[in-house]
Amino acid sequence: MATWEPEDSYRKSWNRQHRGLLIFLLDQSGSMRQPVQIGNRQYTNGEMATLALNDLIVSVINNTPIDSQTGRLKDYCDLLVLGYGNQVTPLLDNRQGMPISIKDLAENPLGRRPVLVEKYDRVQGKKVQVQEMQPYWINYSADSTKTEMAKALQRAYRVVQDWLQADLRRRQSFPPIVINITDGAHNGEGDPIEAAKSIRQLYTDDGHVLLFSCHLTSNSTSHLVFPRDAQVISRNVSNADEREWAVNLFEMSSEIPATMAKRARESFNAGLPDGARGFIYNANPADLIDFLSWGTRPSQNFER
Amino acid sequence: MAHPPAASTSGNTTNVALNVPILCAAVGVALAVAAEHLTSPPASSTPATNSSFGPFLHGASFAIVLITAAYALFELIRQGRMAWQQPALAPGICRSASFAAFLLGLVSVAVSDSQSLPSTSLGIGLCLLALIGFLAITFLGPTGTATQEPMRNPELGGSYPVDHFRNYPGPLPPTYDADMRGEAPPTQRRPRIDPSTLPPLFETDPLYSTPRPKVARFFSMVKGNDNPIASDDACVISDDETYFALCDGASGSSLPRPWATLLGQQWLKMPFQEIDAETLALWLQEPRDRWHRWIQETWKWKIDERNQLIGEKPLSADVFRRTLQTGASSTFLGLLLDRESNTWHAAAIGDTCLFLFRGDRSGTLRPQFSFPLDSSAGFSDRPPLLTSNGNNVSTLVPYFRFKHGNLRHGDVLMMATDALAQWLLSQLEQQQTTWNILPSLTEPRRFAELVEKERQNGHMVDDDTTLVVIPL
Numbered sequence: 040m041a042t043w044e045p046e047d048s049y050r051k052s053w054n055r056q057h058r059g060l061l062i063f064l065l066d067q068s069g070s071m072r073q074p075v076q077i078g079n080r081q082y083t084n085g086e087m088a089t090l091a092l093n094d095l096i097v098s099v100i101n102n103t104p105i106d107s108q109t110g111r112l113k114d115y116c117d118l119l120v121l122g123y124g125n126q127v128t129p130l131l132d133n134r135q136g137m138p139i140s141i142k143d144l145a146e147n148p149l150g151r152r153p154v155l156v157e158k159y160d161r162v163q164g165k166k167v168q169v170q171e172m173q174p175y176w177i178n179y180s181a182d183s184t185k186t187e188m189a190k191a192l193q194r195a196y197r198v199v200q201d202w203l204q205a206d207l208r209r210r211q212s213f214p215p216i217v218i219n220i221t222d223g224a225h226n227g228e229g230d231p232i233e234a235a236k237s238i239r240q241l242y243t244d245d246g247h248v249l250l251f252s253c254h255l256t257s258n259s260t261s262h263l264v265f266p267r268d269a270q271v272i273s274r275n276v277s278n279a280d281e282r283e284w285a286v287n288l289f290e291m292s293s294e295i296p297a298t299m300a301k302r303a304r305e306s307f308n309a310g311l312p313d314g315a316r317g318f319i320y321n322a323n324p325a326d327l328i329d330f331l332s333w334g335t336r337p338s339q340n341f342e343r
Numbered sequence: 344m345a346h347p348p349a350a351s352t353s354g355n356t357t358n359v360a361l362n363v364p365i366l367c368a369a370v371g372v373a374l375a376v377a378a379e380h381l382t383s384p385p386a387s388s389t390p391a392t393n394s395s396f397g398p399f400l401h402g403a404s405f406a407i408v409l410i411t412a413a414y415a416l417f418e419l420i421r422q423g424r425m426a427w428q429q430p431a432l433a434p435g436i437c438r439s440a441s442f443a444a445f446l447l448g449l450v451s452v453a454v455s456d457s458q459s460l461p462s463t464s465l466g467i468g469l470c471l472l473a474l475i476g477f478l479a480i481t482f483l484g485p486t487g488t489a490t491q492e493p494m495r496n497p498e499l500g501g502s503y504p505v506d507h508f509r510n511y512p513g514p515l516p517p518t519y520d521a522d523m524r525g526e527a528p529p530t531q532r533r534p535r536i537d538p539s540t541l542p543p544l545f546e547t548d549p550l551y552s553t554p555r556p557k558v559a560r561f562f563s564m565v566k567g568n569d570n571p572i573a574s575d576d577a578c579v580i581s582d583d584e585t586y587f588a589l590c591d592g593a594s595g596s597s598l599p600r601p602w603a604t605l606l607g608q609q610w611l612k613m614p615f616q617e618i619d620a621e622t623l624a625l626w627l628q629e630p631r632d633r634w635h636r637w638i639q640e641t642w643k644w645k646i647d648e649r650n651q652l653i654g655e656k657p658l659s660a661d662v663f664r665r666t667l668q669t670g671a672s673s674t675f676l677g678l679l680l681d682r683e684s685n686t687w688h689a690a691a692i693g694d695t696c697l698f699l700f701r702g703d704r705s706g707t708l709r710p711q712f713s714f715p716l717d718s719s720a721g722f723s724d725r726p727p728l729l730t731s732n733g734n735n736v737s738t739l740v741p742y743f744r745f746k747h748g749n750l751r752h753g754d755v756l757m758m759a760t761d762a763l764a765q766w767l768l769s770q771l772e773q774q775q776t777t778w779n780i781l782p783s784l785t786e787p788r789r790f791a792e793l794v795e796k797e798r799q800n801g802h803m804v805d806d807d808t809t810l811v812v813i814p815l
Contacts, residue, residue, distance in 0.1 A: 047801070051805075052805075054566060054567050054569075054805075055567060055569065056567035056568075056569075057567070101665070102595070104594055104595055104596070104597070105597050105598070105662055105665070105666055107544070107545070107598050107600065107642070108543060108544050108545075108572070108573075109646070109650075110642075110643075110646035110650070110658040110659070110662055110663075111659075111662070112662075145661075146656075146659065
């Protein structure tokens with residue numbers, strides 16, 4: 040296992056020569072059907088996760104600069120979405136589970152639907168909610184009896200490995216980022232904690248692969264964002280099963296690199312403790328979207 | 344038959360595509376006339392050959408008329424849709440179409456049974472109508488350069504030379520014609536030309552030009568050693584080399600290079616030694632207008648044209664909207680030398696830096712200062728930037744920095760974008776000497792070697808890197 044001085048790693052930005060890879064794992068098991076109350080509307084966990092994932096793809100697209108030569112997005116990164124339940128299924132299905140270039144993905148959504156987005160209104164000087172037609176790529180589904188999280192992580196491991204080997208220049212890229220969106224309960228073969236560990240051991244010259252987790256449960260009374268240690272979780276999660284899974288997901292998640300923590304502070308003015316993990320528990324949609332949209336932004340990625 | 348005038352009026356692809364029906368019609372006319380001539384009994388002396396040859400030609404010309412009509416109809420629908428999106432193309436398309444209709448009318452007259460008066464007169468009538476339409480559009484309608492009209496806005500002054508609107512330098516690749524003349528156009532878009540054989544877009548655009556100063560020296564390296572056209576740094580230098588501007592476009596913003604150049608050009612027009620919100624708003628007005636116009640007219644138009652050539656979809660509405668909505672951002676560093684009073688003034692916002700080196704008693708160049716940042720720790724991911732879209736410039740005013748000083752013979756001023764400026768400052772902080780080739784640098788190759796080496800050993804950030812050395 041390679042090691043780096045913290046200040047020497049996670050510094051690369053994405054560009055044509057050093058493209059990035061984003062993998063999203065989406066829990067589609069039956070347990071994701073638990074209801075969540077948001078305002079006066081009721082959703083299921085799975086719907087929330089699917090919405091969030093689509094939002095995330097939109098935010099990655101919106102952050103990818105436009106190429107003045109082609110009028111398309113710059114070819115900066117590849118993206119893959121794996122859904123898992125009874126089995127692991129690539130959800131952007133046109134390439135048999137191969138990562139898809141962001142510029143191709145952007146041009147081929149499944150369709151468009153109205154969503155409410157918060158925007159800063161210059162005239163009113165505050166954030167307002169506006170309805171926008173937003174493209175989407177993932178449809179909601181939660182009908183499996185099992186939750187093969189370990190298999191999904193193993194699949195992601197192979198994808199990362201193949202992707203790194205496909206082009207030597209990728210060795211110098213910002214390391215791939217894997218984001219796991221789940222209600223936490225693994226129910227299938229293998230050990231997700233071990234699988235997560237192997238993924239985090241893959242690396243490029245710029246650092247180890249990053250694995251972040253987003254834990255959604257129907258218990259929306261408490262929520263945690265980027266905790267530093269497992270004790271915080273024990274104190275805040277009352278339900279024993281959920282607590283166990285929250286701790287597991289916390290253990291599976293990478294520490295947030297210093298360069299990204301710095302960016303988070305600059306972007307959101309939110310202080311992150313040293314050693315904070317890329318783990319978010321019971322995120323309300325805003326938290327989730329904040330987490331995702333900056334969590335996928337490597338150091339200096341979209342600046343200058 | 345002479346080359347149809349409609350086809351030669353512009354190098355537009357529309358007219359190239361319409362050449363096909365026009366040429367077919369011309370062939371049809373020739374065949375029909377020949378058929379008419381061979382089948383007319385008084386002129387013939389050998390009836391035996393006529394009876395078999397004449398009808399054959401008749402049949403062939405009819406077939407060609409039908410094929411031509413079908414193809415012309417297809418093209419008209421396709422190009423009509425294009426004209427819908429790009430109204431400037433409409434006159435050219437109408438003209439080509441009426442000319443084709445005129446030729447088709449001729450053919451139909453020629454092949455029709457000359458004994459039948461109504462059909463002949465109908466043919467002649469339609470034919471004349473099409474000819475009148477063609478002549479009307481040619482002489483009364485918009486001029487032949489109508490398709491280029493939006494780009495030549497008189498308000499833009501001389502900065503858009505006509506030469507710039509040549510579509511493609513040199514002849515089109517041979518694959519072009521052969522492929523375009525294929526039967527019916529493919530229903531599915533497929534690459535007609537390999538995009539890699541085409542020159543980069545905007546190579547000749549003034550907003551993408553790089554300076555060629557005579558006394559000062561200009562060096563630039565793109566991040567990842569990419570093509571120079573991909574650089575987001577822009578440098579503008581006046582002909583007498585007294586005004587200099589170096590702007591580093593934020594590559595996360597939309598189309599920053601033209602914006603950066605426009606800011607530089609504005610400095611040459613309206614340099615300032617201090618600024619308030621009102622003046623800044625006024626100062627930014629022209630670059631902002633011109634950037635938006637450039638996106639809407641030149642950029643979209645060029646991308647659509649290129650994409651049509653290579654068989655891609657036109658610029659997506661999403662991308663177009665997003666480009667205008669997010670806008671471009673750039674740092675700004677302007678420098679003004681007054682050779683009469685031997686003084687200089689500089690204005691800056693962001694992290695593009697100015698350095699002054701002055702010889703000490705022994706003649707060794709020593710750094711005097713760097714402006715606006717003076718330590719390598721001062722660089723961040725988010726420097727203040729001038730934007731093409733903001734509407735509250737007063738928030739930017741506090742970020743402006745100004746400096747002035749005296750010129751001395753032998754001084755060297757250097758302007759550098761952030762990656763190089765940060766590297767240079769950390770060199771000076773650590774008392775290293777690799778930097779000292781810079782003030783006397785003349786060879787672009789040496790600059791490239793230095794940047795590449797420092798990028799590789801991790802001392803310099805892999806970003807667009809531009810240096811302007813101004814010896815005094």
